[in-house]
Amino acid sequence: QEFVLQASINTNRMLGRVGRNIVNQSQHVQKLLQVPGLQKMSQKWSSEWVDLYGVQGSPYTRKIQSALRYKKIPFSQHNLMPGDIMGDWEERGFGQIKAKVIPVIKYSDGTAQNDSTFIFENVEKRYPSRPIVPQDPLDSFLALLLEDMFDEWVTKVIFGMRWLKEKDQNWSGVWLMYDFQMGTGQPLEKCAEMGRMFGSRQVGRMKMVGCDNPEVVSRIIRDKYPAVWSWVRKFEDLSGLEKAHCDNKEYLKEMLTFAGEVYFPFLAANRVALAAGEK
Numbered sequence: 001q002e003f004v005l006q007a008s009i010n011t012n013r014m015l016g017r018v019g020r021n022i023v024n025q026s027q028h029v030q031k032l033l034q035v036p037g038l039q040k041m042s043q044k045w046s047s048e049w050v051d052l053y054g055v056q057g058s059p060y061t062r063k064i065q066s067a068l069r070y071k072k073i074p075f076s077q078h079n080l081m082p083g084d085i086m087g088d089w090e091e092r093g094f095g096q097i098k099a100k101v102i103p104v105i106k107y108s109d110g111t112a113q114n115d116s117t118f119i120f121e122n123v124e125k126r127y128p129s130r131p132i133v134p135q136d137p138l139d140s141f142l143a144l145l146l147e148d149m150f151d152e153w154v155t156k157v158i159f160g161m162r163w164l165k166e167k168d169q170n171w172s173g174v175w176l177m178y179d180f181q182m183g184t185g186q187p188l189e190k191c192a193e194m195g196r197m198f199g200s201r202q203v204g205r206m207k208m209v210g211c212d213n214p215e216v217v218s219r220i221i222r223d224k225y226p227a228v229w230s231w232v233r234k235f236e237d238l239s240g241l242e243k244a245h246c247d248n249k250e251y252l253k254e255m256l257t258f259a260g261e262v263y264f265p266f267l268a269a270n271r272v273a274l275a276a277g278e279k
Contacts, residue, residue, distance in 0.1 A: 047108055048073055048127065053080035053092070054103035057176040059158055060116040060151075061103040062236070067120060070238040071130045079180055080104060117151065146255060149263045163203050173199025225251050 052068065052075050054061030068075050080092070084100045094104055097114055105119050106112040107126065113119060124133060134140050162172035174195035181191055222229045227248045246252050273279075 049108055050075045051078060051106040052076070052103055053078045053094075053106070055079060055081065055176070056179050058082070058102050059155065060101075063116050064103050064105065064119055066235055066238065067123065067132055069236075070132065070241065071123065071127055072239050073123070073127055079184065081180060117147065120147070142256060145259055145263075149255075149259050153263070159202070159206065163199065163206060169199045169203055170196065173197075173202070227251075 050068070050073060052061070052064060054064075054077075056062065065075075065077070080088070080094075080102055082100055082102045084090075089095055089097070089100055093106075094100075094112060094114075097104065097112070099114070101114055103116060103119070104112055104114040105123075113122060120132060124131060134143055161168065163169050174192050177191045177195035177198060178188070181188055221232075225248060228251050231247070
């Protein structure tokens with residue numbers, strides 16, 4: 001009994017000290033927030049902070065993450081699957097968004113939108129510092145041309161690397177499912193099975209995406225353009241970059257040449273087909 005009593009006394013003393021420490025720390029925080037400089041910083045963060053919804057396996061989610069980091073806009077990342085697969089778009093307040101594609105960004109004023117290209121445009125207007133798109137009209141046009149081309153065609157390469165071969169299909173499906181489930185408190189036992197089911201769905205979409213037999217582009221870039229390969233790996237976080245630049249002018253020239261010779265005619269043919277009502 002004496003042992004239990006003493007243990008109870010010691011526990012109460014310890015909890016009392018913890019409680020006093022919490023109160024003291026809270027008081028210190030309150031005092032810090034009264035400092036004018038920190039008040040301005042806190043107000044700035046609260047007015048700029050955004051919420052980004054998507055998954056790490058989505059290149060478009062990663063694209064917006066990189067843009068927000070480059071512009072030094074604070075954000076919180078939340079899991080959200082495309083197509084309302086989990087049935088949670090409505091409860092998150094995104095029911096009005098018709099094309100259920102990710103990422104979705106929610107601004108501090110409560111408004112939300114998706115589609116990474118349109119998010120780029122809006123983010124540039126809301127947060128003009130450290131612009132993503134060049135100010136010069138010609139450079140701006142070329143930048144947006146490359147952005148559109150990479151959005152529409154590099155996805156074919158990504159799709160091929162993930163889903164063309166059976167070995168990659170099995171790995172990619174499981175990885176994407178673990179990426180979504182880990183840290184959510186959900187049981188992980190069935191992730192592999194769910195990943196394979198998701199992978200079979202993606203394999204069935206290969207023809208629609210336009211990915212039948214792409215070259216292993218990552219290997220080509222790694223072998224022929226190692227500086228570009230390194231830059232892509234670095235691109236995840238450019239918040240410390242003071243000024244954007246392009247070191248590999250030869251690669252840029254080849255991409256712009258490809259856009260002019262191949263992608264422009266593709267866009268022109270699409271426009272003619274759309275005007276004619278063709279599918």
